[in-house]
Amino acid sequence: MITRGYKIFKYTNYAFMVFVILLTLTPFLNVVSMSFSSNSAIILGEVGIIPKGFNLGAYKRVLADPYFFTGYKNTIVYTCCSTLVSLFMTTICAYALSKKRLTGRKAIMSLIILTMIISGGLVPNFILIKSLGWINKIWAIIIPGAISHWNLFITIAFFQTLPNSLEEAAEIDGLNPIQIFAKIVLPLSKPILATITLYYAVSSWNNWFGPWVYMTTKDKYPVTLYLRSLIVGAELAAREGDVDAMQKAGFSPTTIRTATIVLVSFPILMVYPFIQKYFVKGVMIGSIKG
Amino acid sequence: MKKKRKTLQRIIVVFMAVAMIAGILAACGGGSKQNETTTGAEEKTTGKAEETTVQVPNKPSTWVSDSKLEVTMLFHEEANTPYKAEWPIWKYIEDMTNVKLKVQVSPATDHINKVKLLLSAGSAPDIITRIGSAGVKYEETILDIAPYLDKMPNMMSAINKFKYDIKLMKNADGRIFQLPQLFEVGIQTHALFIRSDLRKEFGMEVPKTVDDLFDYMKKCKEKYPDSFPLSQIWKEDHLYYGLGPSFGTWLGWNVGQDQIDISPITGEIKHWPSSNETREMLRYLNKLHKNGLIDPEFVTQTDDAWKNKMATNKAFVSWHWMGSMDDVVKAAKEAGNDIEFEPVLPLDSSVTHGWSCKTWRGGLVWGINAAIKDNPRFDDILKFIDILYYNKEMQERLYLGIKDEHYTEDTGGNLLRAEKYDVNKGVSSNLIKRDFGISLNDLNGYREKKWAYIDYDKRTLDFVSALVDSGKVTISENVDLRSLLTNEESERFSVKNAPRKEYIDSMMLNFIFGRNNIDNDWDAYVKECENKGSKELLEFYKKKYEEYKANQK
Numbered sequence: 001m002i003t004r005g006y007k008i009f010k011y012t013n014y015a016f017m018v019f020v021i022l023l024t025l026t027p028f029l030n031v032v033s034m035s036f037s038s039n040s041a042i043i044l045g046e047v048g049i050i051p052k053g054f055n056l057g058a059y060k061r062v063l064a065d066p067y068f069f070t071g072y073k074n075t076i077v078y079t080c081c082s083t084l085v086s087l088f089m090t091t092i093c094a095y096a097l098s099k100k101r102l103t104g105r106k107a108i109m110s111l112i113i114l115t116m117i118i119s120g121g122l123v124p125n126f127i128l129i130k131s132l133g134w135i136n137k138i139w140a141i142i143i144p145g146a147i148s149h150w151n152l153f154i155t156i157a158f159f160q161t162l163p164n165s166l167e168e169a170a171e172i173d174g175l176n177p178i179q180i181f182a183k184i185v186l187p188l189s190k191p192i193l194a195t196i197t198l199y200y201a202v203s204s205w206n207n208w209f210g211p212w213v214y215m216t217t218k219d220k221y222p223v224t225l226y227l228r229s230l231i232v233g234a235e236l237a238a239r240e241g242d243v244d245a246m247q248k249a250g251f252s253p254t255t256i257r258t259a260t261i262v263l264v265s266f267p268i269l270m271v272y273p274f275i276q277k278y279f280v281k282g283v284m285i286g287s288i289k290g
Numbered sequence: 291m292k293k294k295r296k297t298l299q300r301i302i303v304v305f306m307a308v309a310m311i312a313g314i315l316a317a318c319g320g321g322s323k324q325n326e327t328t329t330g331a332e333e334k335t336t337g338k339a340e341e342t343t344v345q346v347p348n349k350p351s352t353w354v355s356d357s358k359l360e361v362t363m364l365f366h367e368e369a370n371t372p373y374k375a376e377w378p379i380w381k382y383i384e385d386m387t388n389v390k391l392k393v394q395v396s397p398a399t400d401h402i403n404k405v406k407l408l409l410s411a412g413s414a415p416d417i418i419t420r421i422g423s424a425g426v427k428y429e430e431t432i433l434d435i436a437p438y439l440d441k442m443p444n445m446m447s448a449i450n451k452f453k454y455d456i457k458l459m460k461n462a463d464g465r466i467f468q469l470p471q472l473f474e475v476g477i478q479t480h481a482l483f484i485r486s487d488l489r490k491e492f493g494m495e496v497p498k499t500v501d502d503l504f505d506y507m508k509k510c511k512e513k514y515p516d517s518f519p520l521s522q523i524w525k526e527d528h529l530y531y532g533l534g535p536s537f538g539t540w541l542g543w544n545v546g547q548d549q550i551d552i553s554p555i556t557g558e559i560k561h562w563p564s565s566n567e568t569r570e571m572l573r574y575l576n577k578l579h580k581n582g583l584i585d586p587e588f589v590t591q592t593d594d595a596w597k598n599k600m601a602t603n604k605a606f607v608s609w610h611w612m613g614s615m616d617d618v619v620k621a622a623k624e625a626g627n628d629i630e631f632e633p634v635l636p637l638d639s640s641v642t643h644g645w646s647c648k649t650w651r652g653g654l655v656w657g658i659n660a661a662i663k664d665n666p667r668f669d670d671i672l673k674f675i676d677i678l679y680y681n682k683e684m685q686e687r688l689y690l691g692i693k694d695e696h697y698t699e700d701t702g703g704n705l706l707r708a709e710k711y712d713v714n715k716g717v718s719s720n721l722i723k724r725d726f727g728i729s730l731n732d733l734n735g736y737r738e739k740k741w742a743y744i745d746y747d748k749r750t751l752d753f754v755s756a757l758v759d760s761g762k763v764t765i766s767e768n769v770d771l772r773s774l775l776t777n778e779e780s781e782r783f784s785v786k787n788a789p790r791k792e793y794i795d796s797m798m799l800n801f802i803f804g805r806n807n808i809d810n811d812w813d814a815y816v817k818e819c820e821n822k823g824s825k826e827l828l829e830f831y832k833k834k835y836e837e838y839k840a841n842q843k
Contacts, residue, residue: 043597043601218367218372218395233369233397241612
């Protein structure tokens with residue numbers, strides 16, 4: 001029986017959640033509406049969540065730049081390749097390390113933890129990548145950092161929850177370890193695979209630092225580096241007296257920035273609702289057993 | 291047995307950890323080894339500066355490489371003029387010199403860090419732009435060009451033509467690590483802006499002194515009681531940059547992090563934040579605060595917040611660059627608020643020595659990777675750099691473009707952009723840069739007076755003329771005191787710079803907003819600055835500067 005108190009709680013809860021949704025959604029809607037507004041409306045503070053002085057000038061300006069599309073293509077390529085390589089390397093590494101019978105397991109785990117604390121530094125890493133001949137090549141983006149400590153540990157923890165009896169039964173049936181991994185373990189590991197895929201994909205999508213360090217030509221830059229250059233660089237230029245008259249054209253550094261933010265974050269926003277449940281599950285993996 | 295195995299495991303782990311750390315430490319020392327070949331520069335130690343007498347040729351020379359040569363460049367990419375591989379200037383350079391300029395793009399946002407990384411890793415290109423601010427150890431990585439000035443006849447010719455003091459290029463020991471931009475004139479486009487419509491409404495003349503400005507702002511406050519007439523953008527350093535010279539002090543953008551510099555007027559070296567001139571400036575700003583004339587939010591506000599205040603009668607006075615108020619005026623007019631801003635010539639005060647602002651005729655911009663000394667075509671690379679930056683014909687093409695296509699010359703000898711790129715028609719000066727790569731600052735080493743005016747509209751040029759006619763502009767051509775320090779000295783003193791600046795920034799704001807009293811608390815503030823290293827560094831700079839002047843004789 002639904003009591004009156006419960007109803008009050010329920011509707012108060014709904015109201016509170018709507019408030020939280022508006023609180024988190026409003027800044028984003030403001031960014032989107034600014035990207036479609038005129039510079040004058042922004043200066044006058046007239047833009048809220050609805051655009052004012054609607055114009056597509058900022059989008060035309062951004063989309064007219066061929067390096068935007070080149071950057072987008074690069075981001076997609078880097079994200080797909082990085083995610084696949086990271087997924088492969090993380091799962092095989094985690095599967096091996098999930099077996100307590102692995103000789104030297106503790107030593108290997110200790111070394112992995114050690115690398116979380118100590119890093120070689122940027123210059124030695126650069127020299128290493130250069131000596132491998134990977135400067136301005138996609139491998140410099142994919143291989144360094146291919147295995148994330150956090151993702152490795154949660155994958156190990158997940159594999160350890162799988163019953164040994166399944167693998168023993170498969171072994172009795174004549175499967176070798178690689179076949180067991182591919183045909184038994186991986187199909188059961190969809191939740192963790194989806195989780196770490198999401199983590200790697202988002203991390204790779206947002207990554208601008210690696211390309212900035214290792215890429216020497218602009219046609220290899222991802223769109224995030226393009227965005228950073230646009231947002232931060234425009235203010236630096238303005239401080240040095242480089243007053244770009246795009247303001248006179250009806251758009252401004254603000255509208256260009258917001259338009260680029262929308263264009264860059266749009267794909268992630270479209271994909272995220274479908275994989276959100278895996279994201280939540282992933283956060284809980286490793287903390288709840290049984 | 292189990293115990294023995296655990297002990298063994300522990301030993302293995304400790305051994306591998308030690309090996310890893312040792313490997314890291316060994317790698318950290320690896321960067322400098324990449325530049326071992328620069329011993330030519332490293333052998334030179336401090337001592338009397340060499341007098342560099344160079345036989346200046348009668349006219350600049352041109353040169354074409356007799357076989358294909360590739361020279362690499364780290365290109366500083368501005369946000370408003372993003373790099374394009376298809377710019378025709380690259381082909382022009384190759385056609386004129388038979389040298390392919392291979393460009394590595396470095397966005398302006400992180401250029402300094404990129405320079406440091408590439409030099410540390412021994413992977414820097416041959417030419418490095420905007421090296422001055424990178425603070426790298428030049429002796430190990432950057433070529434000292436002092437012994438090779440005879441290989442750069444175009445640069446030496448331009449130095450003579452524009453009467454540039456070559457000593458400004460030199461360190462205390464006579465070495466030259468950076469190539470200059472050589473401009474015939476310096477153009478200052480930073481100004482104080484006030485609402486001209488209000489000034490006329492009040493029946494006031496254009497302010498000539500800081501007291502006139504105070505009176506004007508009082509009138510604005512009377513008309514708009516909720517306003518704070520003076521509102522600045524980009525924090526207090528920008529305010530000090532604009533207002534400081536009126537009080538004879540050099541702060542903010544006018545000075546480096548250690549805030550010690552030579553006055554371009556009096557030649558004095560001072561720690562400017564603790565000078566009497568700064569005290570008077572802070573007294574004036576405190577007076578503005580007491581009268582509600584300065585925006586209390588100016589230190590933290592965003593660009594858009596500032597523009598909003600200027601467009602909606604919440605602020606009326608600000609220092610800024612020419613052209614920066616245009617979108618504010620446009621927005622206000624669209625809202626039915628018919629406003630106008632006018633630039634004001636630098637103001638005098640009771641402290642001023644009759645000057646007001648300084649500008650620069652270019653700066654020290656490019657460095658050459660010391661590793662090119664091992665290149666068998668070292669001489670050719672130097673010749674190419676000389677042609678690229680200082681040959682008049684090359685620079686004409688790179689800066690002005692093609693005559694009758696990108697610019698024309700009228701009967702009075704004035705240069706005008708083609709109509710599509712004419713800044714007087716509201717077109718951005720960046721448009722021609724974006725389309726053709728013409729007029730890029732980082733490729734411009736030589737600029738004659740009449741070239742300089744081509745990318746400024748009439749309004750700006752009128753202001754520049756008025757500024758020059760007022761006699762209030764001083765060309766700042768003193769040596770950079772930082773260049774007089776060795777790397778060890780620089781590292782020793784720089785440790786205290788950041789905490790001292792942090793203290794000074796907060797105290798100056800306290801004086802402005804009345805949290806500290808300018809009379810009662812000033813001496814304690816100066817003493818604390820000295821405790822934080824200002825006096826020690828000041829005395830050291832004075833000593834080094836005297837040595838430098840003695841060496842120049």
